[in-house]
Amino acid sequence: MLPTGTPEPILLVEDNADDELLTLHAFKENKIPNEIVVARDGVEALNYLLGTAPLPAIVLLDLKLPKLNGLEVLERVRANTRTRCLPIIVLTTSREEADLLKCYSLGANSYIQKPVDLKHFIEAIHHVGAYWLKLNCPPPLKSA
Amino acid sequence: MIRVVRDLPIRRKIILIILTVVGIALVLQRTVIYFSDLQSSRNNIRADMISLAEIISANSEAAMVFNDPRAVGHTLQSLRLNPVILAASIYNQDGKLFAGYSVENQNVVLPETAQRDGVVFEGDQLKLFHPMILDNKRIGTVYLLVDLRPMYQQLNRSNAIAFVIVVVVFLFALILSSLMQRLVSRPILALAETARQVSEKKDYSLRAQKSSDDELGVLIDGFNDMLSQIEAREAALRESQRRVTLLVQETPLGVIVFDTQFTVLEWNKAAERIFGYTEGEIAGKSGRCIMPEDSWNMGGAAVWTDLLRNAGGRRSIHTNIRKDGRRIICDWYNTALADDSGKIIGVAAMVDDITDRKRAEDEIQKLNEQLELRVRERTSQLEAANKELEAFAYSVSHDLRAPLRAIDGFSQLIEAEYAERLDVRGRDYLRRVREATQRMGQLIDDMLTLSRVSRSEMKREPIDLSEMVQLIIDDLREREPQRRVEVVITPGIQATGDPRLVRIMLENLIGNAWKFTSRKADGRIEFGETTRDGKNIFYVKDNGAGFDMSYANRLFTAFQRLHTASEFPGTGVGLAIVHRVVLRHSGCIWAEGEVEKGTTFSFTL
Numbered sequence: 001m002l003p004t005g006t007p008e009p010i011l012l013v014e015d016n017a018d019d020e021l022l023t024l025h026a027f028k029e030n031k032i033p034n035e036i037v038v039a040r041d042g043v044e045a046l047n048y049l050l051g052t053a054p055l056p057a058i059v060l061l062d063l064k065l066p067k068l069n070g071l072e073v074l075e076r077v078r079a080n081t082r083t084r085c086l087p088i089i090v091l092t093t094s095r096e097e098a099d100l101l102k103c104y105s106l107g108a109n110s111y112i113q114k115p116v117d118l119k120h121f122i123e124a125i126h127h128v129g130a131y132w133l134k135l136n137c138p139p140p141l142k143s144a
Numbered sequence: 145m146i147r148v149v150r151d152l153p154i155r156r157k158i159i160l161i162i163l164t165v166v167g168i169a170l171v172l173q174r175t176v177i178y179f180s181d182l183q184s185s186r187n188n189i190r191a192d193m194i195s196l197a198e199i200i201s202a203n204s205e206a207a208m209v210f211n212d213p214r215a216v217g218h219t220l221q222s223l224r225l226n227p228v229i230l231a232a233s234i235y236n237q238d239g240k241l242f243a244g245y246s247v248e249n250q251n252v253v254l255p256e257t258a259q260r261d262g263v264v265f266e267g268d269q270l271k272l273f274h275p276m277i278l279d280n281k282r283i284g285t286v287y288l289l290v291d292l293r294p295m296y297q298q299l300n301r302s303n304a305i306a307f308v309i310v311v312v313v314f315l316f317a318l319i320l321s322s323l324m325q326r327l328v329s330r331p332i333l334a335l336a337e338t339a340r341q342v343s344e345k346k347d348y349s350l351r352a353q354k355s356s357d358d359e360l361g362v363l364i365d366g367f368n369d370m371l372s373q374i375e376a377r378e379a380a381l382r383e384s385q386r387r388v389t390l391l392v393q394e395t396p397l398g399v400i401v402f403d404t405q406f407t408v409l410e411w412n413k414a415a416e417r418i419f420g421y422t423e424g425e426i427a428g429k430s431g432r433c434i435m436p437e438d439s440w441n442m443g444g445a446a447v448w449t450d451l452l453r454n455a456g457g458r459r460s461i462h463t464n465i466r467k468d469g470r471r472i473i474c475d476w477y478n479t480a481l482a483d484d485s486g487k488i489i490g491v492a493a494m495v496d497d498i499t500d501r502k503r504a505e506d507e508i509q510k511l512n513e514q515l516e517l518r519v520r521e522r523t524s525q526l527e528a529a530n531k532e533l534e535a536f537a538y539s540v541s542h543d544l545r546a547p548l549r550a551i552d553g554f555s556q557l558i559e560a561e562y563a564e565r566l567d568v569r570g571r572d573y574l575r576r577v578r579e580a581t582q583r584m585g586q587l588i589d590d591m592l593t594l595s596r597v598s599r600s601e602m603k604r605e606p607i608d609l610s611e612m613v614q615l616i617i618d619d620l621r622e623r624e625p626q627r628r629v630e631v632v633i634t635p636g637i638q639a640t641g642d643p644r645l646v647r648i649m650l651e652n653l654i655g656n657a658w659k660f661t662s663r664k665a666d667g668r669i670e671f672g673e674t675t676r677d678g679k680n681i682f683y684v685k686d687n688g689a690g691f692d693m694s695y696a697n698r699l700f701t702a703f704q705r706l707h708t709a710s711e712f713p714g715t716g717v718g719l720a721i722v723h724r725v726v727l728r729h730s731g732c733i734w735a736e737g738e739v740e741k742g743t744t745f746s747f748t749l
Contacts, residue, residue, distance in 0.1 A: 018550035025557065064542050093545040095592075116545060116585035118553035 007133070008057035009035040013045040013073065014091075015065050022118065023060070023091075026125035032133065042068025046076055049083050056086075058132045061108075063092040063099060071102055078107040085139035087132055155329045162321035163314070170310045178303060185295050189270060190263050196229075197274035197286040204234055204243075204286075205278050213243040220245035230269070231289040234276070242284060258285035268293045331360045335367060348375035398474075398495040401481070404452060404488060406431040418474070418497045420467030436471065439463040447478065451491055455480040461498070472499045530599060537595040544588050552581040583715070590717035593648060594702065597724045602642050609637040609682060612647060613671045616654045629658065629667040637673045637682065639749045641729050646749070649725035652718040653684045653745055659712055660688030660743065679748055687742035691735070699735050722747075 010032075014020045020038055027036060034057060039045035042065045049055070059077075063070035070090065077083045089110040090103045103111050112128070115121050152160065200219065207215035216234055223229045223245055233244035235258035246252040264271045270290040276283050331353075338352040348371055354364045392399045398415030402408060407430055411423040419426075419434050426433060435444050439462050447460045457479040464474045477494040555578045563571065610633050617631050639646070654669065661667030670685040691699070691706050698704045702720035722745075726733040729749045737743035 016546055016550075018553070019546060022550065022553040025553075093542045093549070114545075114549060116549050116552055116581065118549075118556040121549070121553065 007034045008054065009037045011037050011039060011045065011048060011056040011059045013039045013042070013059065013061045013065065013070065015040050015062065019062075019114070022121065023125070026118075026122045027129075029122050030126045030129050032125075032129040034133065041066040042070065042073045045073050049077055049086070050080055055083065057138065058128075059086060059088045060091045060128075061088055063090060063094060063103075071099075071106060074103065074106045074108060087136070087138065089128060089132065154332055155325055158325035158329055159318070159321045162325070163318060166314060166317040166321075170313060174303075174306055174310055177306065178299075181299055181302065185299060186265065189290065189292070189295060190272075193263070193270065193272050193288050193290055194274060196226075197272060197288055200232065200234070200288075201274065201276040201286050205276065205283065208234070208236070208242065208276065208283055209278070216243035217245065228291045228294055229288060230291045231287075233287045235285040235287065237283055239285065246289075252289060255287065258287065261285070265292070268296065328360070331355050331364065335360075335364055339367070342371065348378050395494075396496075397477075398493075398497075400431070400493045400495060401490060402431055402493070403490045406448065408433075409490065415495065418466075418472070418495060419464070425467075434464045434466070436463065436465045439465075447476075448491075451478055451480045452488055455482060455486075455488060461502075464495075472497050473502045474498065533595065534599065537592055540588060540591065545585065548581055548585055548588070552578055552585075555581070583713075587715045587717070590715045590721070594717055594721050594724060597645055597648060597721050597728070600642075600645070602645070602728060604640050605643055607639050607641055607643050607646055609639050609646070609650070610635050610671065612643075612650055613654060613684075616647075616651055617658075617669070620655070620658050624658075627658075627662065627667070628665075629661060629669055632668070632670045632672075634672040637671070639680070639682065641749045645725045645728065649722045650684075652722045656718060656745075657684055657686035657688060657743070659714070660690075661686050662688075662712070664688060681746050681748055683744055683746040685742065685744040690737040690739045690741045690743050692739055693737060696735055696737075700733070 010027075012020065012023055014023065020040075024036060027034075037048065037056065039048055045059075045061070045065075046068065049059070061070050061073060065073070068076075070092070074088060074090075077086060077088065087109045088107070089112060090108045091112050091114060092099070093114050095113045100111055110128075110132075112124055115124060149157070149160065200223075203219045204216045207213075207219070220232045220234070220243060223232050224247065227247075229247070230250055231244065231246035231252045231254055233254045234242045236242045239258040241254060241256055244254045246254060259273050261273050261275055268291065270288075270292055272286075272288040272290070274286040274288070276286060334355075335352045338350055342348060342350050351368045351371060352364045354361050354368075392410075392412050395412070396414055398418045399410065399412040400408060400415050401410035407428060408426050411421070411426055416422050421433070432440065443460065444462050447458050447462075451458055457477065460476050460478065462474055462476060463471055465471050475496045475498045479492050480488050481490045481492055483489050555574055558566075559571070559574055559578075566574065613633050617633075621627070621629075654671075657669045661669065664687060666687075668687045670683075672683055672685070674681050674683065689707065689712070695706055699706070700719050700723035703716040704720075705714060705716040707714070723733060726747050726749070731748040733745060733747035735743060735745050
């Protein structure tokens with residue numbers, strides 16, 4: 001099932017260095033080979049996604065971000081034809097109904113609450129990799 | 145004539161009727177008797193004269209046969225003894241005068257020849273020609289001229305006597321009828337007099353005397369009965385009038401009656417008090433005295449015109465003016481007065497001085513408005529505070545959890561990657577760090593739930609509580625399959641509430657029961673329903689650790705725990721959440737328990 005050659009990168013939008021480190025650890029633990037690109041605020045994420053760089057396989061998007069928050073990023077990404085179908089997985093601490101509702105309304109593909117327990121978190125990342133990188137059929141590259 | 149008779153007093157009428165009847169009867173009777181007398185006298189005299197003629201005839205036959213006029217004359221001369229015979233004569237077979245006799249000095253002329261047989265009454269005289277028959281052979285004719293005057297005189301005499309008798313009888317009838325008419329007229333006159341007195345004095349207690357049991361008696365009974373009814377009605381009317389008058393006089397409402405020109409007709413004591421005018425001062429004057437020009441123009445005139453045109457009643461509030469010039473606000477209840485034909489004849493008004501009340505109302509209105517403004521301010525402040533709280537809760541959820549995750553995550557990494565470099569104590573410390581982290585995570589979750597339970601929108605739907613409890617139990621059994629707990633759920637318990645909140649509440653209550661029976665070998669949890677004062681009370685009962693009733697009032701306070709975390713894990717927020725949910729449903733909750741015997745939570749929704 002793995003595509004030949006180097007797999008597309010994964011874009012991690014995360015402002016918290018601890019969380020970034022733990023997420024990278026979780027990817028490593030799960031032996032996911034994709035390159036992890038990290039954007040540390042909303043603007044950085046948009047620059048990457050709407051720029052010329054190849055699109056990532058998936059985006060892991062935190063909601064609480066400096067400059068532009070996750071919801072705004074989501075909205076703009078969905079408004080752009082190039083990134084309209086990009087799989088976006090919201091990965092956040094919040095479990096507020098309002099956040100869930102807004103994310104799905106704006107076109108998030110998945111919503112995962114970060115568990116406090118690292119073991120649970122590693123397990124969650126395992127599921128993400130298994131589902132979104134292996135099981136799930138991604139949208140065609142030149143989708144528009 | 146008929147009119148004159150009709151208008152005669154009844155007494156005269158009765159007498160007149162009697163006298164008319166008696167008079168007609170007498171006259172008729174007298175007339176009949178007169179003609180009957182006349183006829184019988186005539187018949188008598190005719191018979192007498194015929195028999196006399198027979199006698200003369202018999203006495204003269206021989207002389208006639210022997211043709212002896214002297215002898216016949218002699219016979220006839222004997223008639224002079226009868227003074228009514230004016231003349232007599234005999235005629236022979238040929239009808240020629242044979243012999244005659246006539247009273248002297250009477251210028252009587254004997255007829256020269258015999259005329260037809262028979263009797264003729266001529267004026268005061270009777271003429272008789274009678275045949276003389278001998279051996280069935282006619283030999284001549286007897287003639288008699290009779291003076292009828294004595295007979296008529298006799299008749300006239302008895303007529304005169306009869307007239308006197310008629311007059312006497314008539315007078316007698318007059319006297320008798322005058323006396324007898326009283327039998328009829330007296331009760332009628334008495335009735336009429338009573339009626340006159342009743343109508344004159346308006347005294348309905350008078351009664352007509354009843355003197356007989358005939359139709360008049362019935363009439364008088366009827367009249368008296370009518371009077372009794374009128375008397376009773378009059379008394380009732382007077383009583384009701386007295387009451388109305390008293391009411392009008394004593395009511396605190398001003399009562400004013402106007403005619404259609406807005407002229408004051410009636411004015412009670414309360415009206416005097418309200419407007420300062422006495423009845424004497426204002427009666428006959430226009431109602432405009434108490435109605436200032438501006439008030440009349442602003443509604444007063446319109447109400448008045450409307451009342452006169454459309455009848456019925458109107459309530460209106462006007463500014464009025466007192467005699468002393470003070471302006472007052474009055475509440476008017478106006479009713480158009482109509483006569484029997486429906487024509488408006490005036491307006492009756494009840495009026496109340498509401499100046500003070502109005503002022504108080506205005507004051508209250510102003511206060512209400514201020515209050516409303518304040519409530520609005522407070523509400524917006526509260527809303528702002530609520531928003532802040534929401535933002536805070538969001539922050540807590542996000543910001544507190546992130547470092548916690550780092551603490552836990554890195555502790556685990558140390559445990560995993562550097563375990564061989566730590567001694568037992570170091571590893572124990574690390575374990576404690578992780579445990580504390582887990583508890584804090586739970587605490588944050590519970591606080592968020594509490595905050596969410598407090599501010600989320602409420603829905604009210606029917607809920608099957610039994611089913612909900614069963615699902616929660618199933619969940620718990622799945623999570624801890626090694627636990628052996630007897631669960632008894634009364635099926636089909638229904639309630640109305642917000643399903644999400646009720647679910648959170650039941651999760652906490654059942655979760656508590658589940659947790660506190662964990663040390664019992666024969667744990668038992670019961671969910672059921674009772675009724676008290678018509679209200680449904682639901683309960684969750686366990687036979688777990690229980691609690692000391694002296695701490696019952698602290699049970700529902702957030703972060704208040706009755707057990708240590710090492711005995712039973714927990715944050716102390718669960719029951720606070722339960723309490724909040726029950727309060728949001730306007731229900732109540734209480735707990736009964738005994739240490740080591742169990743706990744029962746009862747609640748209403």
